[in-house]
Amino acid sequence: MARGLRPEIGLWLLLLGATLLLGRVLRLLAEATGPARHACPALFGLAILLLWEILTRGFQVPAILLPPPSAIAAAFAANAADLWDDFGQTVLTSVLRGYLLGCGAGFAVAILADRVPFLARGLLPLGNLASAIPVVGIAPIMVMWFGFDWQSKAAVIVVMTFFPMLINTLAGLASAERIQLDLMRSYGAGYWRSLLLLRLPCALPFLFNGLKINSTLALIGAIVAEFFGTPVVGMGFRISTQVARMNLDVVWASITVAALTGSALYGALALAERRVTAWHPSFRKR
Missing domain, CATH: 1.10.3720.10 (MetI-like)
Incomplete structure (x- = not known):
């Protein structure tokens, strides 16, 4: 039973770590001045795509419901x-x-x-x-x-x-x-x-x-x-x-x-x- 839960626990830990890291980076960029501040929206968008990819791949969401960004890029x-x-x-x-x-x-x-x-x-x-x-x-x-x-x-x-x-x-x-x-x-x-x-x-x-x-x-x-x-x-x-x-x-x-x-x-x-x-x-x- 414990072994069966390990992949799911690892996925949630990865999501938690990525979310915390994203929040920290976005706070630093929001406090920055000059050109670095303009990178905040782009970084946020990339983070959303990364989380989207992880969730759809990790939970094996059917592509007919929600394809991962990599599949959308390939179709593009x-x-x-x-x-x-x-x-x-x-x-x-x-x-x-x-x-x-x-x-x-x-x-x-x-x-x-x-x-x-x-x-x-x-x-x-x-x-x-x-x-x-x-x-x-x-x-x-x-x-x-x-x-x-x-x-x-x-x-x-x-x-x-x-x-x-x-x-x-x-x-x-x-x-x-x-x-x-x-x-x-x-x-x-x-x-x-x-x-x-x-x-x-x-x-x-x-x-x-x-x-x-x-x-x-x-x-x-x-x-x-x-x-x-x-x-x-x-x-x-x-x-x-x-x-x-x-x-x-x-x-x-x-x-x-x-x-x-x-x-x-x-x-x-x-x-x-x-x-x-x-x-x-x-x-x-x-």
Whole structure:
């Protein structure tokens, strides 16, 4: 009986030691200054992968339930060409077009609604209503309307990203203080001059907030929409077909590509925000 427990006890001791070591290293990195501090997230991610590998291998978790990271990496390498084609179809074709259309339309309509308050009062309740509509309800309708190619996915993305951009832009335009607006009027500045020189700069943090939120919404919308019809390529297509074939390692490889893409898009926008709004008081307080 004791001999049968030894492998399990050894595994738990290994996990305990790795966890304690990880906690100690992360505390040291959190207290560090300079470039060493930026290594903390990467080290934490590597530690999670290591624990994942140990747990799935040690407890012999069936690969159909949760494959180890090494198997996912092998599937990633074996299907790199297909995954790249999926990335091109989903991200470069559908997401970017739908994202630009949705965010651009939301921004333009927000400027119009700011100029015509009646329009804003009518659109804001619609925005709350649209945010409650599930993407799985929109996607099949858009596929029926616009076909199986990227147009239907872009339409889903436009619906998902339009109102967040609209609401954030309106909130940003309203963030300028009354004393600042009065000062612009005292200089004889009209609506458009005040908009360009004061209100839009004040709205930049809100605009970037909308852009960052929409970067993840656009990717989610495109992938879900591909479940309901697409050419034989795309992240959603790959996930749905490989789940049906029980190839969970390929599914996790596709999920990894989607997660890395979403993180890269969000990080690029956050970096651009840091560059553009470093002067803004709300940014300096961080």
